Amino acid sequence: MKKILVTVLILFLVFVAYVVVNTFTFSSKQIQPDPVEKIAVPETAVGNFSRSLTYPTVSHEDPADFDPEVFYAFREFLKETYPLSDSLLELTYINEFSMIYKWQGSDPSLKPVILMGHIDVVPVPEEDLDKWSAPPFSGKIMDGKIWGRGAIDDKISVIGNLEAVEMLLGENYSPRRTVYLCFGHDEEIGGYQGAVAIVQHLKDQNVSAEFVLDEGFAITRGMVPGMERDMALIGTAEKGFLTLEMSITLEGGHSSMPARETAVDVMARAVVKLKDNPFPSELSQPVQDFMAYAGPEMSTFVSRMAFANPGIFRSLIINNLQQEPSGNALVRTTTSPTIFRAGIKDNIIPTQARATVNFRTLPGTSIADVRDYVTRTIDDERILIKEGPFNSEAPGSSSVRSFGYETIHVSIKEIFPHVAVAPNLVLGATDSRHYYPLTDDIYRFVPFYLDKDNIKTFHGIDEHIAVEDFKDAVRFYRQLILNASVGNE
Ligand SMILES: [Zn+2]
Structure with a gap:
């Protein structure tokens, strides 16, 4: 008996030692370049950004509401505001309003970025208009901030990049690597006129990026549990998108004599079954990469220990994450019933019931997997299941050891020396999902601070960015172009 106890004790101590050694040898993967000089960003850049927000370049769900005049005006605005980019770069309009700026590099052996x-x-919904601190299309500069729809989603990328390019052109800089700026005009409704056509155009020209x-993603502030430092997250993957439309037709009749089972009952049960049987949780590749990069930077020993030993603490990590909807979405394919329809009158049993369920798939889970899972879970052949119009498979994870990832990592550190950098999985869909025909290395990051307050302004009320943060964004894109294009100043 004593022998067994001693053996158990020794095994336990070995286990503890293993966990502790892993934790202490869990080394930082942060690159620490020398800080770069903080260049002056002219006030005209701030004015240009503010003006860009005055154009209501709105994407509507209903194509009939599209206003081409605004988009033409925005095109003209860019042309006039960025004269060097307009004359020295090759500009191609795609489907009238999307743009490709090509800045030819001197070394054709380098693949473009x-x-x-x-x-x-x-x-901006009519009823929200008076809730904004400044009108949403005013571009007003107030309290050191620039206010307006598009400030962080996503005119900051468009204007930030153009300001950076214009600045470099003004310095007579020319890149060795070709740089493309690609701006879509319908990202918010799927990118089918913009990004898809841009990619087709580049593919026709045999561009491989x-x-x-x-x-x-952005620089998160107080958003990563257990992390006190600001942490820049680079999206190395995004979830896939699938909508399933379910319908059932059964006999209806008068509500005074209901059948044992009606269309409404069956559909309601199917939806409940789907919610009661969520997809299994898992730590997908981008989330594992996140733990490897964020882990060593964590503020508490417990978090570092858990992330240093993902095999042992897997269920603890998953349990912790799935407490919050955003964490839950990181570890599983999610199930969201979004439309539920049946019936027209209180005393008529409807013959038809419909439900629409939106799924966001983890990398590694295919659309076919979801269909299969749904069919098995509902287990009712009377329900017809049809795929919605715009579905996309979850792309695989881009490398964290590539030239692209490291260049973005270094550029972030040069402009924002205090932040930690880690990869992660983006929960929403971006236009970049259309770009896989051009490269496997796709990254998602915009240089602004994201916290618990301004995250609500995304597609919401009071979207804004601090003037200084906008200037840092220009500095970041300038630095990124210099680093990526291996210039010959
Ligand atoms: Zn966006």
Whole structure:
């Protein structure tokens, strides 16, 4: 008996030692370049950004509401505001309003880099207009901030990149690597006229890119549990998108004599079954990469220990994450019933019931997997299941050891020396998902601070950015172009 106890004790001590050694040898993956000189960003840049927000380049769900005049005006605005980019770069309009600026590099052996953004914004609902601190299309500069729809989603990428390019052109800089700026005009409604056509155009020209940078993540402040430092997250993957439309037709009749089972009952049960049987949780590749990069930077020993030993603390990590909806979405394919329809009158049993369910898939889970899972879970052949119009598979994870990832990592550190950098999985869909025909290395990051307050302004009320943060964004894009394009100043 004593022997067994001693053996157990020894095994336990070995286990503890293993966990502790892993934690202490869990070394930082942060690159620490020398800080660069903080260049002056002219006030005209701030004015230009403010003016860009005065154009209501709104993408509407209903194509009939599209206003081409505004988009033409925005095109003209860019042309006049960035004269060097307009004359020294090759500019191609795609489907009238999307843009490709090509800045030819001197070394054709280097694959080009693509910097993305989108010029369209989501609408501002009429009833929200008076809740804004400044009118949403005023571009007003107030309290050291620039206010307006598009300030962080996503005219900051468009104007930030153009200001950076214009500045470099003014310095007579020319890149060795070709740089493309690609701006879509319908990202908010799927990118089918913009990004898809841009990619087709580039593909026709046999463009194969070194890497792509699009929106997706930012510098998070107080958003990563257990992390006190600001942490810049670079999206190395995004979730896939699938909508399933379910319908059932059964006999209806008068509500005074209901059948044992009606269309409404069956559909309601199906939806409940889907909610009661969520997809299994897992730590997908981008989340594992996040733990490897963020772990050593964590503020508490417990977090560092958990992330240093993901095999042992897997269920603890997952349990912790799934407490919050955003964490839950990181570890599983999510199920969201979004439309539920049946019936027209209180005393008629409807013959038809419909439900629409939106799924966001983890990398590694295919649309076919979801269909299969749904069919098995509902287990009712009377329900017809049809795929919605705009679905996309979750792309695989881009490398964290590529030239692209490291260049973005270094550029962030040069402009924002105090932040930690880590990869992660983007929960929403971005235009960059259309760019995989051009490269495997697609990253998602916009240089602004994201906290618990301004995250609500995304597609919401009072979207704004601090003037200084906008200037840092210009500095970042300038630095990124210099680093990526290996210049010959
Ligand atoms: Zn956006």
